[in-house]
Amino acid sequence: MARKSKVDTFSSGAPAGDALVWLSSLGLAVGLFMITMILAVIIWQGLTAFWPREVAEVTVRADSEFTINGAQTFSGEIVHYKTRQDYTKDNKTEVEELQLYVGNRDVYGFSFFYVDVDDIIKIEKPADIMSIEREEYGKAIARPVSLHIKGETSVSADSLEFDDRLRALMDTVAERRDEIHDIEKVEIGRINRKMESIRLSRRRMEREGHTDSEKYRKLVDADAGLQGDYETLAAEAGALRDLQFEHELEVMLLTGEVRRMPLGKLINYRYPNQLRVIDKCVAFAHNMVSFILNDPREANTEGGIFPAIFGTFVMTIFMSLLVTPFGVVSAIYLSEYAKPGLMVRMVRIAVNNLAGVPSIVFGVFGLGFFVYFVGASIDQLFFSDTLPTPTFGTGGMLWASFTLALMTVPVVIVATEEGLLAVPRGMREGGLACGASKWQCIQRIVLPAAAPGILTGMVLAMARGAGEVAPLMLVGVVKLAPTLPLNTTWPYFHFEQKFMHLGFHIYDLGFQSPDSEAAKPMVFATALLLIILVVAMNLVAIYVRERLRRKYAVSAV
Amino acid sequence: MKSVNHAVDLDNRYDAGNGVVSTLPSRDKMTIFDSEGGSMEAQRDSIRPEAETASAATGRQQDSAVISIRNFNFYYGNKHTLMDVNLNVPEREIVAFIGPSGCGKSTLLRSINRMNDLIEDIRQEGDIRINGRSVFDPNLDVIALRKRVGMVFQKSNPFPKSIFENVVFGLRVAGRIRKDELEAAAERSLRAAALWDEVSDRLHSSALGLSGGQMQRLCIARAIANEPEIILMDEPCSALDPVATSKIEEMILVLKKDFTIVIVTHNMQQASRISDRTAFFYLGKLIEFDTTEKIFSNPNTRQTEDYISGRFG
Ligand SMILES: Nc1ncnc2c1ncn2[C@@H]1O[C@H](COP(=O)(O)OP(=O)(O)OP(=O)(O)O)[C@@H](O)[C@H]1O
Ligand SMILES: [Mg+2]
Numbered sequence: 001m002a003r004k005s006k007v008d009t010f011s012s013g014a015p016a017g018d019a020l021v022w023l024s025s026l027g028l029a030v031g032l033f034m035i036t037m038i039l040a041v042i043i044w045q046g047l048t049a050f051w052p053r054e055v056a057e058v059t060v061r062a063d064s065e066f067t068i069n070g071a072q073t074f075s076g077e078i079v080h081y082k083t084r085q086d087y088t089k090d091n092k093t094e095v096e097e098l099q100l101y102v103g104n105r106d107v108y109g110f111s112f113f114y115v116d117v118d119d120i121i122k123i124e125k126p127a128d129i130m131s132i133e134r135e136e137y138g139k140a141i142a143r144p145v146s147l148h149i150k151g152e153t154s155v156s157a158d159s160l161e162f163d164d165r166l167r168a169l170m171d172t173v174a175e176r177r178d179e180i181h182d183i184e185k186v187e188i189g190r191i192n193r194k195m196e197s198i199r200l201s202r203r204r205m206e207r208e209g210h211t212d213s214e215k216y217r218k219l220v221d222a223d224a225g226l227q228g229d230y231e232t233l234a235a236e237a238g239a240l241r242d243l244q245f246e247h248e249l250e251v252m253l254l255t256g257e258v259r260r261m262p263l264g265k266l267i268n269y270r271y272p273n274q275l276r277v278i279d280k281c282v283a284f285a286h287n288m289v290s291f292i293l294n295d296p297r298e299a300n301t302e303g304g305i306f307p308a309i310f311g312t313f314v315m316t317i318f319m320s321l322l323v324t325p326f327g328v329v330s331a332i333y334l335s336e337y338a339k340p341g342l343m344v345r346m347v348r349i350a351v352n353n354l355a356g357v358p359s360i361v362f363g364v365f366g367l368g369f370f371v372y373f374v375g376a377s378i379d380q381l382f383f384s385d386t387l388p389t390p391t392f393g394t395g396g397m398l399w400a401s402f403t404l405a406l407m408t409v410p411v412v413i414v415a416t417e418e419g420l421l422a423v424p425r426g427m428r429e430g431g432l433a434c435g436a437s438k439w440q441c442i443q444r445i446v447l448p449a450a451a452p453g454i455l456t457g458m459v460l461a462m463a464r465g466a467g468e469v470a471p472l473m474l475v476g477v478v479k480l481a482p483t484l485p486l487n488t489t490w491p492y493f494h495f496e497q498k499f500m501h502l503g504f505h506i507y508d509l510g511f512q513s514p515d516s517e518a519a520k521p522m523v524f525a526t527a528l529l530l531i532i533l534v535v536a537m538n539l540v541a542i543y544v545r546e547r548l549r550r551k552y553a554v555s556a557v
Numbered sequence: 558m559k560s561v562n563h564a565v566d567l568d569n570r571y572d573a574g575n576g577v578v579s580t581l582p583s584r585d586k587m588t589i590f591d592s593e594g595g596s597m598e599a600q601r602d603s604i605r606p607e608a609e610t611a612s613a614a615t616g617r618q619q620d621s622a623v624i625s626i627r628n629f630n631f632y633y634g635n636k637h638t639l640m641d642v643n644l645n646v647p648e649r650e651i652v653a654f655i656g657p658s659g660c661g662k663s664t665l666l667r668s669i670n671r672m673n674d675l676i677e678d679i680r681q682e683g684d685i686r687i688n689g690r691s692v693f694d695p696n697l698d699v700i701a702l703r704k705r706v707g708m709v710f711q712k713s714n715p716f717p718k719s720i721f722e723n724v725v726f727g728l729r730v731a732g733r734i735r736k737d738e739l740e741a742a743a744e745r746s747l748r749a750a751a752l753w754d755e756v757s758d759r760l761h762s763s764a765l766g767l768s769g770g771q772m773q774r775l776c777i778a779r780a781i782a783n784e785p786e787i788i789l790m791d792e793p794c795s796a797l798d799p800v801a802t803s804k805i806e807e808m809i810l811v812l813k814k815d816f817t818i819v820i821v822t823h824n825m826q827q828a829s830r831i832s833d834r835t836a837f838f839y840l841g842k843l844i845e846f847d848t849t850e851k852i853f854s855n856p857n858t859r860q861t862e863d864y865i866s867g868r869f870g
Contacts, residue, residue: 426712434704436726
């Protein structure tokens with residue numbers, strides 16, 4: 001009898017435990033599943049954005065309402081098939097339709113086109129269709145007709161030399177485009193900055209009434225000299241620009257229109273239906289690299305996102321450099337020096353709650369305090385010459401980093417405090433017994449031993465800061481920044497300037513761009529890059545932490 | 558926090574002029590109290606205390622008490638942990654503290670170099686004097702005191718640094734940075750702690766890779782490197798096997814030539830093997846303090862006899 005009851009207690013205990021185990025593992029499984037799904041979607045959609053798609057030539061029934069400019073034959077990249085609810089017909093409510101990227105926005109006025117699958121009578125993939133990437137209006141999808149080379153007769157697309165000539169001319173055009181960019185962005189930019197500083201000096205002297213001094217005359221002369229330089233360079237750039245329009249490519253759209261496009265406006269061309277798998281891989285890699293390394297074009301919906309990657313990277317690093325010392329110092333004071341009591345407990349609760357404040361609130365605070373108060377004061381004191389144009393009194397890299405640092409400081413404080421608490425008491429006593437002062441003990445023994453905890457805090461802060469968008473919109477992120485925050489112009493760091501950010505870029509592409517359908521692949525690709533960037537930065541921090549952990553491994557004794 | 562009773566007989570000043578030759582550089586007894594005083598070298602050359610010259614002049618023949626504990630009471634909050642302890646530790650002797658667990662041995666030891674300062678809500682009465690000066694003197698430089706009174710803990714606590722950096726830690730925090738000086742000190746201390754031969758080829762690898770016994774000897778070397786005059790050891794062998802224990806015991810016997818050592822131990826054989834005098838504590842009271850020979854052969858009290866013969870404890 002006694003034996004039986006013992007067995008009962010055992011058997012009644014086990015299932016309850018099992019249920020809890022199942023429940024908790026289910027929770028984990030659901031969480032993991034959702035994370036995997038979102039990652040899979042982003043990775044898949046992000047990567048397919050770079051994969052070159054084939055172009056279909058679609059012909060619809062004669063009585064179909066789906067025509068472009070009256071033409072029943074048109075072409076476009078097949079984006080996908082989807083179903084649409086149709087309320088106009090009584091019997092059938094679901095219609096399958098095909099979404100095409102037809103390009104040629106300059107001619108059609110749109111770049112996506114939907115056709116009901118039932119209306120299509122023929123889909124072909126002719127090899128001679130050309131897909132041309134342009135500086136403006138997205139891609140052109142058309143059949144090449146001929147190449148008009150200045151001073152020569154035109155070369156027909158059927159002739160054997162057509163491709164070689166086109167390729168060669170495109171290369172010269174691309175080189176010239178770089179040259180123009182150099183002159184306009186770099187050299188003229190430099191002259192503009194010099195002229196601006198001369199203008200400021202002149203204004204200062206005029207205000208102080210030194211207009212008849214030797215120095216002032218020199219400034220005037222220098223200004224005139226620069227003006228001359230500027231005009232020479234501008235003329236040079238203008239001449240180069242004119243050359244870009246010399247040769248033209250004549251194409252015929254599948255809807256019948258004939259167009260001539262100056263080569264200077266074209267960036268790249270392909271015959272998408274002729275690509276073998278290996279060519280597609282090369283094109284894929286090329287697309288991806290140019291997406292990462294190029295500047296954006298056309299309201300960010302085309303081109304690359306390099307400035308945004310760079311801005312995010314620099315801002316996150318700078319923010320971490322600000323937040324870590326601040327958080328570590330606070331944590332040291334809280335857990336090592338402050339007398340434990342009500343006050344410290346309140347501070348700790350406040351710090352923890354700070355982590356729960358909506359980030360936009362930090363943005364508002366950053367705008368009000370850093371930008372309008374600190375920044376404007378700095379402008380008053382040191383940059384009064386340029387006023388009313390603000391220097392620090394407007395959003396910028398510096399204030400964005402400060403704002404995010406403020407937002408992430410609780411994370412660092414909490415993690416550092418945990419790291420400090422984990423340092424065994426014996427180690428501190430050993431240090432004191434050797435004749436070290438309290439600060440020496442903290443600095444030489446406790447902090448190194450707590451370094452992994454500090455780095456954990458930094459990782460968390462970076463992860464939170466890098467993905468934040470809302471506060472940045474108030475304190476310094478812009479859709480398009482003219483220069484990078486870190487460049488070759490003295491003083492190299494331009495932390496007062498506005499910058500681009502991947503998170504904001506996603507928002508901007510997805511919700512603010514004129515053609516959000518066209519931008520969708522870019523949104524996913526940008527999101528993918530943001531994730532990769534954050535993960536990469538975290539991996540570096542984790543690697544450092546593991547090295548430190550091995551170095552300062554706390555004794556297991 | 559503490560109310561210190563300074564009303565202690567000042568006649569009990571020690572006599573240190575007994576001319577024992579040290580193998581370590583000469584150390585002056587009173588330097589810990591020169592809290593404002595210059596470099597280490599300057600401190601060492603400071604004038605010998607008048608107590609010493611006075612006693613040398615009078616030629617008093619009494620035990621030279623380096624540590625003298627007078628009417629010492631200790632409270633953790635309201636808990637009276639040490640009651641009226643009176644004890645003199647003579648120079649260059651080994652004094653063993655024995656007694657059942659919880660009787661206050663560690664507490665007393667930690668009071669000597671003021672490690673109890675770290676603990677909240679304690680109260681100390683009476684006085685502990687080192688070379689005649691109270692360790693509770695508000696003008697005393699605690700850091701200098703701890704440099705002169707080294708401590709080895711029950712649980713070895715090497716720092717998460719290299720072996721070399723562990724040994725020279727005390728010198729580094731004292732601001733000494735000359736490499737040759739540090740290296741010489743490290744070698745001397747490691748040799749004194751009988752660890753040199755085992756680690757000389759890996760001085761710059763992590764101290765946490767050492768065995769438990771090696772770590773404990775490293776902690777002893779770390780205490781020696783500061784050139785203290787007193788070393789307090791709280792059960793240094795409690796976590797070690799007999800081989801490591803005997804190594805440390807041998808080392809302690811060698812160190813005795815240069816240092817005054819107070820050692821807490823639960824091992825009666827160890828106390829009888831290495832110590833010159835033994836103090837037996839029971840429930841916060843010092844029951845008996847005499848030469849080790851006397852305590853182990855013919856103790857005065859019944860409690861001591863019972864404890865030593867293992868009848869309780
Ligand atoms: N930090 C503390 N706060 C409160 N009471 C303490 C504290 N440390 C020690 N005590 C108490 O003081 C008494 C003496 O402790 P102590 O550590 O000095 O004993 P011990 O003789 O060293 O014992 P053991 O041989 O086990 O190390 C014990 O009753 C202990 O519970
Ligand atoms: Mg103890």
